[in-house]
Every structure is written in C-alpha cells, then in structure tokens.
Amino acid sequence: MLAHEMAFASSYITAFAVEATEFPDLARRYRVSAVPKTIVNDDIEVLGALPEPAFVDQALGAPPETPHPDE
Amino acid sequence: MSLISTDDQARLREEFAKMTRPVGLVFFTQTLGCETCHLTHQVLNELPPLSDRISIEEVNFVLDGEKAAQYGVDRVPAIALTYVEGDEVKDSRMRFLGTPAGYEFISLIRAVLLAGGARPPDLSEAARSRVAAVDKPTTMQVFTTPT
Numbered sequence: 001m002l003a004h005e006m007a008f009a010s011s012y013i014t015a016f017a018v019e020a021t022e023f024p025d026l027a028r029r030y031r032v033s034a035v036p037k038t039i040v041n042d043d044i045e046v047l048g049a050l051p052e053p054a055f056v057d058q059a060l061g062a063p064p065e066t067p068h069p070d071e
Numbered sequence: 072m073s074l075i076s077t078d079d080q081a082r083l084r085e086e087f088a089k090m091t092r093p094v095g096l097v098f099f100t101q102t103l104g105c106e107t108c109h110l111t112h113q114v115l116n117e118l119p120p121l122s123d124r125i126s127i128e129e130v131n132f133v134l135d136g137e138k139a140a141q142y143g144v145d146r147v148p149a150i151a152l153t154y155v156e157g158d159e160v161k162d163s164r165m166r167f168l169g170t171p172a173g174y175e176f177i178s179l180i181r182a183v184l185l186a187g188g189a190r191p192p193d194l195s196e197a198a199r200s201r202v203a204a205v206d207k208p209t210t211m212q213v214f215t216t217p218t
Contacts, residue, residue: 019169
C-alpha cells in the first residue's frame with residue numbers, strides 16, 4: 001500500500017489501512033462510498049487507486065514550484 | 072486448521088526468510104464488544120510459525136490505554152508494526168484497523184516484508200523526495216474492503 005510506503009519513509013507520516021465495513025462509523029464520517037478512499041489529516045480526500053505521482057501530489061499537496069530553467 | 076493453504080505457507084516462509092531484522096505485530100484487542108478481534112487474532116497467529124523473526128505482542132485495548140495512545144489507536148482490532156534496529160524497537164508507523172483478510176492480508180504481508188528489510192521500499196525517487204520534505208505530523212487513513 002502506497003500510504004504505508006510513505007509512512008515507512010517519513011517519521012512524520014503514519015498510515016492506517018482501515019477495513020471500511022468493520023468501522024461503519026468511520027466510513028460514514030468520511031463519506032466512504034467507494035474504495036479505496038484515502039483521508040489525509042481529516043481534510044484531504046484522495047479517491048481511487050491512483051498512480052504514484054498523482055497519489056503523492058493529492059495526498060501531500062502540489063509540489064513546491066521550481067523555477068523555470070530559462071528564468 | 073490453518074487459514075493459509077500449504078502452498079501459500081511455503082511461499083510466505085520463503086519470503087520471510089529474506090528478513091534481516093525482527094518485526095513485531097502489536098495487536099490491540101479486547102475480549103468483549105469486538106466482533107472481529109478473534110478472527111484477527113487467528114490470522115496473526117498464522118505468521119510467527121512461518122518465521123522466527125515475526126512475533127505478536129498482544130495489548131489489551133481496555134487496560135493499556137497508554138500503549139494505544141502511543142500508537143494512535145482508538146479502536147480495535149488494530150495492528151501496529153514495529154521492527155528492531157540495533158537494540159532499538161522502532162515504530163514503522165504502518166497500521167491496520169480491522170481484520171487483515173483478503174486485500175488487507177496482502178498489504179500486511181508486504182508491510183511485514185518492508186519493516187523486516189526483506190524487500191526495498193517501493194517508492195520512486197521523486198516520491199521519496201516529496202515524502203522527505205514532509206515536516207509536520209501527517210495521518211493517512213486508507214479505506215479498503217476485503218475484496
């Protein structure tokens with residue numbers, strides 16, 4: 001699981017794999033109607049199983065801007 | 072009777088043999104009011120016989136609130152993976168809520184292999200640098216179903 005890979009790589013990240021059907025209260029709270037659905041810090045939602053770059057961007061926010069090589 | 076077929080046991084034994092450090096499955100459970108704790112226990116109990124580097128530490132969720140808080144666990148069944156590096160027990164920060172069956176069983180095995188050093192991290196260079204830039208506590212909850 002990508003979130004687990006991220007957690008293992010960073011001491012700031014903790015990742016839970018949550019079995020949605022066993023915790024209907026959590027599934028309701030985060031409006032889980034399809035899986036996988038990832039919730040980051042209670043406020044970011046990532047829907048579906050995305051390719052790694054898209055998942056990382058959505059989960060962590062867009063990457064910091066890098067100056068254009070011509071500038 | 073085992074929940075894992077003989078063939079799968081042999082395959083797992085082979086994968087676990089590549090582990091370079093011990094992994095602990097910190098299993099949070101309670102006796103009453105937890106429908107799936109028993110099944111989770113049964114699943115976890117399948118693993119230590121397949122590798123002497125895998126152990127289970129059972130934690131009573133009701134009696135040991137301190138440990139639950141330490142791992143950010145607020146419901147059961149829950150599993151936190153630790154590993155030993157040098158003489159130190161380290162938190163892998165990989166967790167599971169609910170029974171690790173089906174898809175989540177595969178995730179559990181992969182997490183054990185990662186924490187145990189049996190496989191390299193599966194992150195691209197780009198992702199690794201994004202993750203390395205994270206500088207505040209971040210909790211990810213990935214909702215899945217067994218199938």
